[in-house]
Amino acid sequence: MARCTSCSAPLPANTNCCNYCNSRSDVDLHAKHPYRVEKSATHRICPNCDKPLQTIRLKMADPLAIERCHTCFGLFFDRGEIETVLQSSVSNVFDINREHIDNINKDRYPKQQKIRYLKCPDCRKHMNRVNFGQRSGVVIDQCIIHGIWLDSGELTHLLEWKKAGGQLLQQEQAADLEKQRQQQQNALPGAASDYSFNSNGGFSGTVEESLLETVARLLDKLF
Ligand SMILES: [Zn+2]
Ligand SMILES: [Zn+2]
Numbered sequence: 001m002a003r004c005t006s007c008s009a010p011l012p013a014n015t016n017c018c019n020y021c022n023s024r025s026d027v028d029l030h031a032k033h034p035y036r037v038e039k040s041a042t043h044r045i046c047p048n049c050d051k052p053l054q055t056i057r058l059k060m061a062d063p064l065a066i067e068r069c070h071t072c073f074g075l076f077f078d079r080g081e082i083e084t085v086l087q088s089s090v091s092n093v094f095d096i097n098r099e100h101i102d103n104i105n106k107d108r109y110p111k112q113q114k115i116r117y118l119k120c121p122d123c124r125k126h127m128n129r130v131n132f133g134q135r136s137g138v139v140i141d142q143c144i145i146h147g148i149w150l151d152s153g154e155l156t157h158l159l160e161w162k163k164a165g166g167q168l169l170q171q172e173q174a175a176d177l178e179k180q181r182q183q184q185q186n187a188l189p190g191a192a193s194d195y196s197f198n199s200n201g202g203f204s205g206t207v208e209e210s211l212l213e214t215v216a217r218l219l220d221k222l223f
């Protein structure tokens with residue numbers, strides 16, 4: 001359990017704000033990743049607080065500079081940097097613990113949260129909301145050009161998801177789908193060329209039914 005960095009009281013789940021002293025803690029980096037705050041200023045702005053972000057140098061095999069808001073402790077990663085952090089922080093995962101993966105997500109999102117669109121810290125355009133790794137349960141904010149914003153706590157969630165085998169599960173599912181797709185194609189020679197998207201954005205073509213059934217069956221297996 002994370003503790004308040006000011007008074008050491010245990011922090012409730014899903015928040016970085018202490019019930020006792022009201023101060024916020026960096027639940028993602030404090031006592032988890034060695035890092036150093038750089039003096040150089042950045043022009044990037046926190047999408048939650050509208051304040052300039054700090055540059056944080058993470059000590060890793062290949063040191064990495066990310067940005068952090070000193071008020072809400074959200075983090076901004078340039079493209080590809082989150083993958084590097086996940087890879088260097090969590091390795092040797094060979095088992096998939098589906099129950100744990102589901103619990104991690106339930107703990108984090110007990111109720112429905114209001115959807116808000118944040119502005120990119122760099123270009124200030126609205127970012128896209130994307131489920132990281134398709135099913136991680138962490139909805140991240142992404143600027144296609146500049147990178148990914150994580151609210152405080154989301155990096156920890158992603159690391160737990162990966163430790164529980166979430167990324168393995170994702171790869172497994174992608175491989176399964178690909179295999180099914182190829183089997184369908186082999187079973188129906190020439191079917192691939194019959195694919196087309198109709199004007200409603202749906203599939204049309206001879207393999208539509210069987211493909212949908214396959215996906216439905218796969219989803220059934222998962223839940
Ligand atoms: Zn406190
Ligand atoms: Zn902030």
Ligand SMILES: [Zn+2]
Nearest residue numbers: 120123143146
């Ligand atoms: Zn941007």
